[in-house]
Amino acid sequence: MELSVVGLSHHTAPVEVRERLHFPESELLHALEALRRREGVAEAVLFSTCNRTEAVLRLEGEAQAMPLVAEFLADTRRVDRGEFERFLYLRSQREAIRHIFRVASSLDSMVVGEPQVLGQVKAAYASARAAGTLGGVLDEVLTHAFVVAKKVRTETGIASSAVSVGHAAVELARKIFGSLEGRTVFLIGAGKMSELAAKHLRRSGAQAILVTNRTYGRAQELAEQLGGQAIRFDDLLAYAGQADIVISSTGAPHFILRKQHGEEFMAQRRNRPMFFIDIAVPRDVDPALNELDNIFVYDIDDLHQVVNANLRERQREAVRAEEIVEREVERMLARLKRLELTPTILALQEKFYGLRNEELARAGLRDLTPAQRAEVEEMTRSLVNKLLHMPLAQLKRLPQEPDGLKLVEFIRKTFQLKD
Amino acid sequence: MSLLWLWVALGFYSLGLAHAVTTVVLRRQSWFRAALWAFALGLLFHFVSLVELGLAAGRFPVANIAEATSLFAFLITLGFLLGYWAYGVTSLSVFAFPIVFVMTLASALSHRPAPVVPPVLAANWIPIHVSFSLAGYAALLLAFLAGVMYLIQERELKRKKPRAFYYRLPPLETTDRLGSVALAIGFPFITLGLLLGAVGAAREWGPDWLTDPKVALSFLLWVIYMLLILSRVSAGWHGRKAAIFAIVGMVMALVSWSANYLSTHHTFLGH
Numbered sequence: 001m002e003l004s005v006v007g008l009s010h011h012t013a014p015v016e017v018r019e020r021l022h023f024p025e026s027e028l029l030h031a032l033e034a035l036r037r038r039e040g041v042a043e044a045v046l047f048s049t050c051n052r053t054e055a056v057l058r059l060e061g062e063a064q065a066m067p068l069v070a071e072f073l074a075d076t077r078r079v080d081r082g083e084f085e086r087f088l089y090l091r092s093q094r095e096a097i098r099h100i101f102r103v104a105s106s107l108d109s110m111v112v113g114e115p116q117v118l119g120q121v122k123a124a125y126a127s128a129r130a131a132g133t134l135g136g137v138l139d140e141v142l143t144h145a146f147v148v149a150k151k152v153r154t155e156t157g158i159a160s161s162a163v164s165v166g167h168a169a170v171e172l173a174r175k176i177f178g179s180l181e182g183r184t185v186f187l188i189g190a191g192k193m194s195e196l197a198a199k200h201l202r203r204s205g206a207q208a209i210l211v212t213n214r215t216y217g218r219a220q221e222l223a224e225q226l227g228g229q230a231i232r233f234d235d236l237l238a239y240a241g242q243a244d245i246v247i248s249s250t251g252a253p254h255f256i257l258r259k260q261h262g263e264e265f266m267a268q269r270r271n272r273p274m275f276f277i278d279i280a281v282p283r284d285v286d287p288a289l290n291e292l293d294n295i296f297v298y299d300i301d302d303l304h305q306v307v308n309a310n311l312r313e314r315q316r317e318a319v320r321a322e323e324i325v326e327r328e329v330e331r332m333l334a335r336l337k338r339l340e341l342t343p344t345i346l347a348l349q350e351k352f353y354g355l356r357n358e359e360l361a362r363a364g365l366r367d368l369t370p371a372q373r374a375e376v377e378e379m380t381r382s383l384v385n386k387l388l389h390m391p392l393a394q395l396k397r398l399p400q401e402p403d404g405l406k407l408v409e410f411i412r413k414t415f416q417l418k419d
Numbered sequence: 420m421s422l423l424w425l426w427v428a429l430g431f432y433s434l435g436l437a438h439a440v441t442t443v444v445l446r447r448q449s450w451f452r453a454a455l456w457a458f459a460l461g462l463l464f465h466f467v468s469l470v471e472l473g474l475a476a477g478r479f480p481v482a483n484i485a486e487a488t489s490l491f492a493f494l495i496t497l498g499f500l501l502g503y504w505a506y507g508v509t510s511l512s513v514f515a516f517p518i519v520f521v522m523t524l525a526s527a528l529s530h531r532p533a534p535v536v537p538p539v540l541a542a543n544w545i546p547i548h549v550s551f552s553l554a555g556y557a558a559l560l561l562a563f564l565a566g567v568m569y570l571i572q573e574r575e576l577k578r579k580k581p582r583a584f585y586y587r588l589p590p591l592e593t594t595d596r597l598g599s600v601a602l603a604i605g606f607p608f609i610t611l612g613l614l615l616g617a618v619g620a621a622r623e624w625g626p627d628w629l630t631d632p633k634v635a636l637s638f639l640l641w642v643i644y645m646l647l648i649l650s651r652v653s654a655g656w657h658g659r660k661a662a663i664f665a666i667v668g669m670v671m672a673l674v675s676w677s678a679n680y681l682s683t684h685h686t687f688l689g690h
Contacts, residue, residue, distance in 0.1 A: 157586065175576060178590035270655030273591065290577060293659045302579045309581040 003137065004065035005091040005099050007047070007054025010110050013087035015050075021077050021084060023048040025123075031076050032131035038068060043135035045128040045142065047103065049120045051110055056100060058137050066090045097141055097332050101325045104145035105152040106159070113159035113314050118149045129402065136404020137336060144335075148328045155324065158317040161310035166193075168306045169277050169298070170200050173245055176275050176296055181205040186243030188212055188236060189250035190222040193279050197247050198226055210243060212236050214250065237261060241268040247277045248284035255286040262289040277303070335405065341395055344408060347417040348391060352384045391415075422530055424468035425489065429523050431461030432496075435516035442513050451509050454516065455500075462496045465523070469493060479546030485530040487549060492522035494557035498601065502561060506597050508589050514564045544615050551612030556672055558605020559644070563669035565598035566662035573659055595658055598665050599651050606648055613641050633678040640675045643668050 008018065023031050023046060035044045035055065040063025045056040055069045070088060074081040091099045102108045104121045125142045128134040134142075153159055162168040173180055183206045187194045190213040198209055209228030213219035216232055223230035231239050240246060240257070241264065250256065257276070265274060273294040278285040283299050290297040298306070360380060365373050391411055398404040411417075438454030469490065472480040480486040499515040502508060568588050575585040588594075616637065620628040628634055647664050650656040656664070 161586065172576070175572065175585065175590050176592065178592040271657040272655075273658065294657055296576055298579065305579060306581055309585075313581070313586060 002059040002063075002065075003093055003096045003141070004057050004059060005054055005096045006057070006065050006069035006088060007052060008084065008087040008089065009052035009054070009108065011108070012089060013084065017084050017087055018050065018053065020079050021048075021053040021073055022050065023053065023077075025127075027076075028124075028127045029131045032128055032133045034076060035072055036131070036133040038072060039063060040068070043138045044133040045124055045138055047121065047124045049117070052103070052108075054103075056096070056138060056141075058135060065092070094329060094333060098325060098329045100141055100145050101148045101328060101332075102322075104142075104149040105321060105325060106149070107152070107318055107321055107325065111163055112318050113163075115159060118146070121145065121149075134402050136398055136401055136408075139402040140335065140405045141332060144328065144332055148325060151328070152321045152324055156317040156321045158314055158321050160317075161313050163307055163310055163314070165279075165300070165303045165307060166197055166200050168303050168310065169197055169247075170204055172296070172298060172303075172306065173201065173275055174204070176273055177244060179205060182207045183244040184208040184210065184242055185228075186210045186212075186231075186240055186246045187222070187228075188240075188246065188248040188256070188284065189214075189280065190218045191249040191279075194247045194249045195222060195226070197277065197279075198228075201245060202226065206245065210239055212239070237264075241265040243274070244272070245275045245277065246285075247279065249278075249280045250284050252280070252284055253282060255284060257285045257289065259286055259288040259292070262286075262292045262295050266292060266294060279303075341398070341408070344412060344417065345392060345395060348395075348411075348415060349388060351415055351417060352388050356380050356384050422468070422527060424464050424471060425523065425527050425530075428461045428464035428468060429520070429527055431457045431464065432516070432520045432523055434458075435461070435512065436520040439513045439516040451512065454512060455503070458496060458512075458516065458519075459500060461519075462493065462500065465489070465493045465496065479550070481546050481549040481553075483531075485526045487553065488522050489526035489530075490550060491553045491557060492519045492526065494554050495519050495522070495560060498557050498561045502597055502601065505600070506589075506593055508565075508593055508597055510568065510588055511561075511564055511597075514567075515561075518560070544619050548612050548615040548619060551608045551615065553612075555605045555609025555612055555644075556676070558601045558608065559665075559668055559672050562598040562601040562605070562647075562665040565594045565601065566665035566669075569594040569598065569658065569662040570666075573662075591658060595661065598661065602644070602647055602651070602665065606644060609641060609644055613637055633675070636671075636675040636678045640668070640671045643671050 008021070010018070028046060028048065032044055032046055035041060035046070035057075040059050040061045041057055042060045043058040047054040047056070053073070055072070057065055057069070059065060059068075066088065070081050070085050073079065073084065099108070100121075104118055106113050106115070106117045109117050121142070125134070125146075128138070162171040170180075173183075177183060180201060183201075185198055185201050185206045185208070187198055187209065190211055198206075202209065209223070209226045210231050211219045211223040211226065211228050212231040212233050212235070213222070214233050216230065219230040219233075222228075236256070240261070246257075248257070262274075271294050273296070276285045276289060276295070276297040278297060278299040281300060285297050285299070287297055287299065289295050360377065363376075365376060368376065395408065395411060398407050401407065434457035435454045438450060438457075441450075469480055472486065472489075476482070481490055495515060496519050499511060499519075502511065569591060571584050572588040572591055572594065575581055575588075576591070617628075617634070620631070620634055624631070643664075647661070647668055650664065651661055
């Protein structure tokens with residue numbers, strides 16, 4: 001079994017190169033078939049996303065993965081080999097399996113833990129299956145990669161914290177309020193970023209949205225768009241106390257919400273918590289508000305700081321994810337040994353001949369003449385050979401079948417072959 | 420023989436303890452589901468053990484400290500499971516499971532058959548007084564744990580530099596609510612327990628009952644408990660202040676409990 005991954009990714013190649021080697025989905029089937037037709041290629045899968053183009057191959061005979069893929073990419077994408085060859089990397093056997101598991105688990109992604117890549121790997125698998133370029137080995141490795149990815153996702157926190165400012169704000173709101181169901185959001189200033197944040201909060205369950213802006217018309221516009229209510233800018237202080245979450249982004253040159261306002265809000269709300277997200281520069285909300293109980297104020301730098309902490313948390317979790325991958329690679333290698341057929345074939349032959357010899361010994365052929373005995377022996381040998389022929393012929397074809405490994409195991413079970 | 424079920428319960432609780440330890444060591448929630456089921460089963464066997472002890476002694480099993488500890492651990496488990504069921508707060512397990520385990524273990528190890536109960540303790544208001552008070556204590560303990568979790572998470576959010584706790588502790592509102600509900604449920608229990616105790620003490624000990632340190636401290640505890648509830652209901656105390664108050668309440672409860680060792684009248688059998 002010669003398993004290889006050859007390709008380039010955001011780790012090695014600039015986007016100008018990656019985009020030229022990208023396979024649009026419509027061309028993928030065709031490309032897979034072309035790859036499979038190359039000398040020595042037994043199985044093939046192509047990963048092609050904006051961050052990577054990689055060929056996963058099982059080779060037979062003398063074929064060399066690196067030049068083969070370079071030539072294939074140059075031919076199909078019509079790019080000069082010299083332009084991309086230096087970015088290509090080769091991973092074989094154990095390294096190849098680890099690489100596939102890491103890609104599927106989003107450990108090799110630009111933003112570690114991003115969720116899209118698993119879907120892309122699944123799509124690549126489906127295409128290879130449709131193109132008929134998937135055999136027993138790659139089928140096994142890829143389907144197991146999905147299992148590993150799921151395991152990594154559920155057992156580590158690699159994807160659980162927010163890595164964008166908008167998501168981080170929502171996550172913070174959740175850490176304060178628990179559920180956002182039924183919460184009121186107040187937008188002070190109708191900028192693009194507040195609008196996005198409001199949409200985000202609304203999707204997470206926030207109910208009422210109030211909008212104010214220096215130009216009332218813009219507030220009305222946005223309120224209508226968000227299904228909220230427009231407030232006149234002069235009434236800002238009268239309404240702010242109703243809001244659980246305040247997103248502020250005005251162009252005001254000074255603080256518009258001061259500590260004393262915070263105290264008033266708290267008295268008015270009987271100390272129910274408030275979360276101020278201040279994305280304005282210069283800031284709208286006096287940071288001194290954060291000193292009051294049950295009030296939390298995050299400005300844009302604070303949010304970035306949370307995002308950075310989340311990224312570090314992802315990195316820490318990624319270490320644990322790598323351990324899971326490592327264990328699963330070992331497990332996979334053990335399973336793939338099964339696809340090396342020789343032990344199974346030998347065991348099968350041994351089993352059949354063993355049975356024949358037992359039966360011959362039991363039959364008591366002493367009364368027969370030597371000639372008759374020889375004939376019985378010849379007859380039984382030929383019978384065993386003919387019986388063996390069917391499963392052996394089947395077995396030898398199996399590595400080419402997508403479900404090959406399962407069939408090998410089925411045969412081992414049926415004839416009770418021991419490990 | 421009669422301790423068999425308590426040891427079985429302890430066996431199940433030990434799985435909860437293992438969960439808490441691995442969670443702390445690995446810095447992440449590990450096999451919480453299994454530990455939760457183990458705790459539910461532990462609670463069941465714990466109940467069987469209490470019933471059996473009670474039947475064997477022909478009285479409610481709260482006469483000595485081992486029996487009371489067992490009942491207390493039982494009530495904490497019950498409170499934890501109810502709290503989990505209502506609020507889904509999983510991280511409480513890290514605190515609650517070891518406490519329950521240690522208490523049950525202490526109870527099982529120190530257990531010996533209670534001597535003949537003197538007439539004062541045979542009065543039938545005693546078991547009600549003890550179990551109601553313990554239920555109040557258990558609720559206070561849960562409120563205390565919720566308060567501690569609240570304060571840690573609040574600190575994370577105020578400092579704006581998320582560290583391990585930020586990712587692993589529940590939202591502020593959840594622990595705040597859990598704490599206030601635990602107090603609200605515990606209050607009637609502790610009030611009734613205290614009233615029964617006061618009436619009983621006045622009757623049995625005569626006029627000097629109020630000067631007994633246990634009685635005095637218990638009244639102080641009750642006043643704090645009541646202020647806790649009032650501050651939430653009328654003054655709208657939320658979050659930080661309420662959490663700190665719950666912690667003060669727990670400390671007070673510990674003082675009041677340890678007064679069992681100071682009091683001349685109010686002791687368990689075997690002291």
